[in-house]
Each structure stands twice: as structure tokens, then as C-alpha cells.
Amino acid sequence: MRYLWRLLPLAFILLMAGCGKQNLSALDPQGPVAAAQFDLIKLSLTIMIIVIVVVFAIYLFVIIRFRERPGDTHIPKQVHGNKALEVVWTVIPIILLLFLAVPNVMQTFTLAEVEDTEDSVRIVVTAHQFWWEFEYPEYDVVAGQDMYIPTNTRINIELEASDVIHSFWVPALAGKQDNVPGITNEMWLEAPEEGVYQGRCTELCGEGHWLMDFQVIAVDPDTFETWAQNMATTDDDVEEETTVAVEGREVFEQNCISCHAVGGEGGNMGPNLTNFGEREVVAGFLEYNDENIADFIRYPQEKKPGSLMQAFPQITDEEMDALIDYLDSLKVLD
Ligand SMILES: [Cu+2]
Structure with a gap:
């Protein structure tokens, strides 16, 4: 038992390793924004490690070299008010801070530059308790929970909130930024490769905050165009393209449509379900x-x-079976 506690740190590491979710790490950056931010992390870390090593080396040297020995009454030379020393330990931190500040400030301005270019895509991200809405004004499309983006394309994001403060975070693609009611924050990101990038709300926004996950799905630009065009089609087109469980559609119209839209029809109190059948995750986490x-x-x-x-x-x-059949049939990419 006495030695068992020594295993605690190991158990803790194993426990925390279980928290890892695929693509939910800023230490495995994808794309230019995350890479630039990771470079800043490495720079800060390097400077901090150098400071720690040097300070501890001096500290160890001093406590060994100037330790009290038996019969030793000699007091080491006092350096209080030594001008040279004062200048040295003022100037060194200034230089280190400059090494930190210059690249940080430069990157802050670069990453804040949200400008539409010829092939950039603009997305208005609105956070709600406890789900995400993605609006594509250039395409007249609204999507819920899954944010589709084209690869290797500049994605300009406007962050908004409908109720309380939330925070938009896709660690593999970019650092977090807040969604604040009444204020529009801007950021941009770019995904180099196709795939699913995990996103998460990182501002405690209420009871369901811990389940407010979303996915960024990067597809090639052609697939994205198809997706956006099919998302924008009218309700009738959606019905034509999919094998609708007619009964399920009726259940949907009786119960769900006042809050959830499919195609252009329906309310916007809850996530848009136009492409629900293509989701890998329900409600962000199931x-x-x-x-x-x-x-x-x-x-x-x-x-x-x-x-x-x-x-x-x-x-x-x-009714539920029919409704699920109908929801399953809501696809825009097949
Ligand atoms: Cu939240």
C-alpha cells in the first residue's frame, strides 16, 4: 500500500489519455492558421525552457558553491546595487520579451485579417444553447451541427450568438474565439486535407455546454459546390431526390417542422435538418x-x-420508425 500511491501519476496519465478525441488537439495542427499558432506555442515554450534551465543552473551553482561549511565565518561578497548586474538582469528579460512579442503581435494581426478573396467562402457561425448554426450567405444555405468546408480554401468566419456567450473551437484548425451576443467576431481558417475535424464549445454556456460538440467536414471543392447547391434547393427538389418515407414526412410536418427546417421550409428554432441523413453524430455527441x-x-x-x-x-x-426512415432519407451528397 505504501508504494501504491507512486502509481497514481501513471493512473492519472492513463485516465487523461482516455479524454483524447480524434483531431481534438492543437498539438497536431492542420492548415496555415493552426500551424502559425503552433509555431508561437513552440517559440514560447522554448524561451520558457531556456529561462528555467539557466535559472535553475545558477541556483544550484549558488547553493553548492556558497553553502555554509563547518567553521566558515566568511560572508560572500555582497552585490547589492551593482550597476552591471542590474543592467544585465533587466536587459535579458527585455530581449526575451521582444522575441516573444514581435512574432505574437505580427501573427495576431495576420490572423485577424478576414478579407473575402475570389474563392474564399464566408460562413456565419451562430452559437445557440446548445447547438451550432452555420449560414453560408453566398450560397443561401443554412446548416446545423456539421460545418462543411472546401479543402485548401480560405474560410472566413463571422461568429455570433443568439443567447449567451459561447466559444468556437476547432483545435486542429484554429485557436478558439468567442461567440458574443450583439458582437460579431471574425476569424479565418483553412483545412489542407479532407476529413472530419472535431469542434467544441469552450465557454461555459449552461447546463448542456459539455455536450455542445460539432464537426467540421472538409471535402474537395467540387463536392462542396454540389453540397451547397443541393442544400439550397427547394423542398420539392429534396423530395424528388430522396425516397421519402411519406408517412414519416407527415409525422415530421405535424411535430417537428415548426422548429426544424428541411430544404427551405420550416422553423429555425432548432438545427436545420436538410442533410440529417448524412450525419455521423446526432445532437453533436450521440x-x-x-x-x-x-x-x-x-x-x-x-x-x-x-x-x-x-x-x-x-x-x-x-410513427417513430417512419420518422426515422424519413430523417435517414435526408441526404444531399448521394
Ligand atoms: Cu458552451
């Missing part, structure tokens, strides 16, 4: 499967505490 979808629709607050969605315990099994 595995996409029939059971999770049904449970969430019937008792949303049990899955996501604080969710503003109304509960629908009255939907029968038969």
Missing part, C-alpha cells in the same frame, strides 16, 4: 443510430440536459 435518434426525440433533456427542445413521448413506435 452515435447516429435509430435508438439514439428515437430517445433524443422522445426525451431530449435526458440526453442533453438543458436542451430547449420539447419532449415528444407521445410519438408511437410506428
